[in-house]
Amino acid sequence: MIDELEFKIDLQSGRIDKILADFMPKTSRSQIQAWIKGGNLSVNGEVVKANYKVQLGDTLKLTIPEAEKINVTPENIPLDIVFEDDDLLVVNKPTGMVVHPSKGHLTGTLVNGLLYHVNTLSEGTAYVRPGIVHRIDMDTSGLLVVAKTNEAHQKLAEQLENHTMEREYYALVHGVISHEDGTIDAPIARMHIDRKKRTVAEGGKHAITHFEVVERFKNYTLVKLNLETGRTHQIRVHMKYIGHPVVGDPMYGPSETITGFGQFLHAATLGFVHPTTKETMHFEAPLPDYFADKLAELRKI
Structure with a gap:
């Protein structure tokens, strides 16, 4: 089922993705940006980009496409989980592991392993990317933060965007x-x-x-x-x-x-402010043995 949401701007102004994030606090900003990039948002009848500055009196219409069924198979893949709580995980990914499924890599990915090991992950920016806040290449090893909730995902993504994540x-x-x-x-x-x-x-x-x-x-x-x-x-x-x-x-x-x-x-190093506790988190992963x-x-x- 496709949902259509309409918003009237009568108080706020600023970047449209930030404004929509305020209207939709349970939806990650990265998901909102993905919808905008897909042409699902119009202002006064015109499709706009994520950096559009809304004006008082604007009418926003967001078309939310029907969510694709997550057909990524949970797999019992050993994961090096450095830290975990109710909001997030920090994982030390080995070289050779793809972060999320894609053409040619439908199994054996970090997401496959995460779906087996944890009960909940954020929506992510696509149906094959639950929890994924940021990525590293298949042949790159090291630390990644994974969001369990949409709220945590949004706040961590904002730190990435604001260049405050170490x-x-x-x-x-x-x-x-x-x-x-x-x-x-x-x-x-x-x-x-x-x-x-x-x-x-x-x-x-x-x-x-x-x-x-x-x-x-x-x-x-x-x-x-x-x-x-x-x-x-x-x-x-x-x-x-x-x-x-x-x-x-x-x-x-x-x-x-x-x-x-x-x-x-x-x-080797990952640092951020915890989205719930506001504690400054700092993690280090030693070089892999082959390195x-x-x-x-x-x-x-």
């Missing part, structure tokens, strides 16, 4: 970086010839990555990176852009690289 990564990259630190401020867009890949391009989405050198090797550098924005493949695209692609990256790295374990990229072993091997060269 996310720190370690990456082994090709080449020896001569300077100690740097900031990559370069917009990222989809490639026209291959829509699965991203590239730095004028007119792309704003993207900023900060990095500092941790250790140098003969032909490689270990770097620590902090994300100011969270674009798809951001670290991988930005490091390639400055001539130091991530080691083992099958999409953006050179053909001659260290292989066998996926890319050497690990989400630590490779660094030990490089130190001997």
